[in-house]
Amino acid sequence: MFCYQCEQTYRSDEGAGCAGAKGMCGKDATTADLQDILLYVCEGVGQYLHRARLLGATDIEADRFILFAFFTTLTNVNFNAAKFVEMIQQASQIRDRAKALYEDAARAAGKTPETLSGPAAFAPADTMAKLLAQASEAAVRKDAAILGEDAVGARALILYGLKGVCAYAHHARVLGEERDAIYATVEHALDMLAREERDVATLLDEALALGRANFLAMEALDAANTGAFGAPTPTSVRVTPIKGKAILVSGHDLKDLHAILEATKDKGINVYTHGEMLPAHSYPKLKAYPHLAGNYGGAWQDQQKEFAEFPGPIVMTSNCLIEPQPRYRGRIFTAGPVGWAGVRHIADENFAIVAQAAQALPGFTEDAPEHTITIGFGREAVLGVADKVIDAVKSGAIRHFFLVGGCDGAAPGRNYYTDFADEAPKDTLILTLGCGKYRFNKHDFGTIGGLPRLLDMGQCNDAYSALVVATKLAEAFGVGVNELPLSLIVSWFEQKAAAVLLTLLALGVRNVRIGPTLPAFLTPALVDVLVEKFGVQPVGDAKSDIAASLARAA
Numbered sequence: 273m274f275c276y277q278c279e280q281t282y283r284s285d286e287g288a289g290c291a292g293a294k295g296m297c298g299k300d301a302t303t304a305d306l307q308d309i310l311l312y313v314c315e316g317v318g319q320y321l322h323r324a325r326l327l328g329a330t331d332i333e334a335d336r337f338i339l340f341a342f343f344t345t346l347t348n349v350n351f352n353a354a355k356f357v358e359m360i361q362q363a364s365q366i367r368d369r370a371k372a373l374y375e376d377a378a379r380a381a382g383k384t385p386e387t388l389s390g391p392a393a394f395a396p397a398d399t400m401a402k403l404l405a406q407a408s409e410a411a412v413r414k415d416a417a418i419l420g421e422d423a424v425g426a427r428a429l430i431l432y433g434l435k436g437v438c439a440y441a442h443h444a445r446v447l448g449e450e451r452d453a454i455y456a457t458v459e460h461a462l463d464m465l466a467r468e469e470r471d472v473a474t475l476l477d478e479a480l481a482l483g484r485a486n487f488l489a490m491e492a493l494d495a496a497n498t499g500a501f502g503a504p505t506p507t508s509v510r511v512t513p514i515k516g517k518a519i520l521v522s523g524h525d526l527k528d529l530h531a532i533l534e535a536t537k538d539k540g541i542n543v544y545t546h547g548e549m550l551p552a553h554s555y556p557k558l559k560a561y562p563h564l565a566g567n568y569g570g571a572w573q574d575q576q577k578e579f580a581e582f583p584g585p586i587v588m589t590s591n592c593l594i595e596p597q598p599r600y601r602g603r604i605f606t607a608g609p610v611g612w613a614g615v616r617h618i619a620d621e622n623f624a625i626v627a628q629a630a631q632a633l634p635g636f637t638e639d640a641p642e643h644t645i646t647i648g649f650g651r652e653a654v655l656g657v658a659d660k661v662i663d664a665v666k667s668g669a670i671r672h673f674f675l676v677g678g679c680d681g682a683a684p685g686r687n688y689y690t691d692f693a694d695e696a697p698k699d700t701l702i703l704t705l706g707c708g709k710y711r712f713n714k715h716d717f718g719t720i721g722g723l724p725r726l727l728d729m730g731q732c733n734d735a736y737s738a739l740v741v742a743t744k745l746a747e748a749f750g751v752g753v754n755e756l757p758l759s760l761i762v763s764w765f766e767q768k769a770a771a772v773l774l775t776l777l778a779l780g781v782r783n784v785r786i787g788p789t790l791p792a793f794l795t796p797a798l799v800d801v802l803v804e805k806f807g808v809q810p811v812g813d814a815k816s817d818i819a820a821s822l823a824r825a826a
């Protein structure tokens with residue numbers, strides 16, 4: 273195996289990358305190799321779909337499969353090797369279908385179909401053992417000696433950005449929102465990867481195109497979530513348990529949470545959110561369920577301790593899953609793209625079995641002291657008080673906005689984000705989203721001009737909300753987003769964050785600080801391009817970064 277797609281990749285003096293029997297996330301070499309093969313076959317599907325589309329023929333089921341397949345390979349999503357063998361066979365059949373679609377379309381247009389090579393011609397074996405023997409053909413760095421390190425890094429940026437786009441687009445799709453332009457861009461990017469493009473400028477242009485597609489995906493997801501469940505409103509959420517039977521729901525999929533709330537209605541079971549499911553409490557149609565009782569625990573990296581102590585079943589609806597421990601392995605369930613060998617998977621959105629498990633488990637035996645936090649400052653809520661915000665800026669009450677958000681992780685260096693939020697001057701307003709907020713969202717930041725100083729905008733999936741707010745504020749002040757008194761301090765961990773970064777760059781947002789480390793797949797030359805063209809910079813020391821941000825805006 274070789275994988276360097278996430279922030280926690282193994283790093284040593286020789287370089288970065290998880291290459292042993294297991295990655296730092298617990299992904300074993302078998303699963304990692306099979307994931308590479310799956311994506312390689314998907315590149316072949318993309319080769320045909322891209323050409324078919326140019327001739328006016330499309331296959332939406334094939335596009336949907338690609339979204340799901342890519343989502344399963346994100347960090348901390350699916351660790352079930354057998355599932356990947358199954359999906360590789362499916363991908364191979366879909367590729368045959370895409371080939372026929374393309375060839376028929378070509379002939380109908382009076383053209384001779386091209387004979388494609390590379391992933392389009394790769395013949396995946398029919399057993400896990402034989403597939404593993406083919407893994408070197410699909411490895412991420414397979415042609416590094418030919419392509420060169422910069423091209424390999426830029427191709428990795430596309431591959432991992434694609435994973436993020438696919439995850440967002442899949443989330444939107446399950447709630448009925450799809451954008452054909454996203455599928456067209458995904459197919460184009462897959463074709464580019466398949467033909468071993470090595471021109472770095474061309475590859476970086478493609479990465480920015482993916483950033484634009486990701487903006488569409490995030491817009492679609494926002495439309496999907498708010499269309500299904502209403503626009504988030506500021507909401508006080510209990511973060512301590514109450515007596516009674518309990519289910520814990522983690523991940524990002526609001527549709528699954530809704531199905532769980534329906535399956536447990538009037539059964540005397542309390543449903544708690546964990547991690548990135550916290551923002552669910554702010555959606556009107558979800559918080560209308562009185563048994564959506566509160567939020568339990570913190571970010572994903574604490575789950576092994578917190579899940580062990582939770583007295584009921586746990587459902588992982590999307591990332592971020594880490595190895596289920598014996599103390600709760602028998603009461604954890606996965607859904608959607610998530611998987612772990614031996615853990616029960618719910619494929620049909622029927623969560624009755626989880627309700628039964630909750631009835632059979634003890635639940636909380638007593639109330640904990642009440643403690644609440646306020647969330648739900650999505651774009652509508654913030655823009656609803658835009659006049660207040662604008663007045664506060666004009667009067668000098670708000671000097672600066674900091675967006676401190678993104679993924680959390682266990683690696684050292686992430687206290688930076690806690691320090692940053694805590695050290696931000698009292699006349700600054702802090703926007704946050706993603707599970708990075710758990711580093712400070714229970715701190716008391718006080719208020720500014722009648723507004724809480726900390727505004728929780730939602731999941732990492734809600735970065736769209738932050739972009740809309742920034743764009744509208746810029747319009748109100750008659751300036752560009754880069755001229756706003758706004759600094760973005762992004763914490764990244766996995767590939768959705770890579771996609772969001774590409775979106776920021778594609779929209780021309782400059783001077784984003786990212787950390788706690790820069791992506792390992794970016795070579796020094798690629799970093800130089802990001803620094804020169806977009807002002808991207810690594811995080812440093814919180815106090816100095818705050819001072820530099822305020823000085824830049826002054």
Ligand code: SF4
Nearest residue numbers: 275278281290295297
């Ligand atoms: S996902 Fe991250 S931690 Fe896991 S194997 Fe890949 S780089 Fe390593």
Ligand code: SF4
Nearest residue numbers: 592679680706707732
């Ligand atoms: S913000 Fe990133 S790290 Fe956190 S739960 Fe979501 S995907 Fe995982």
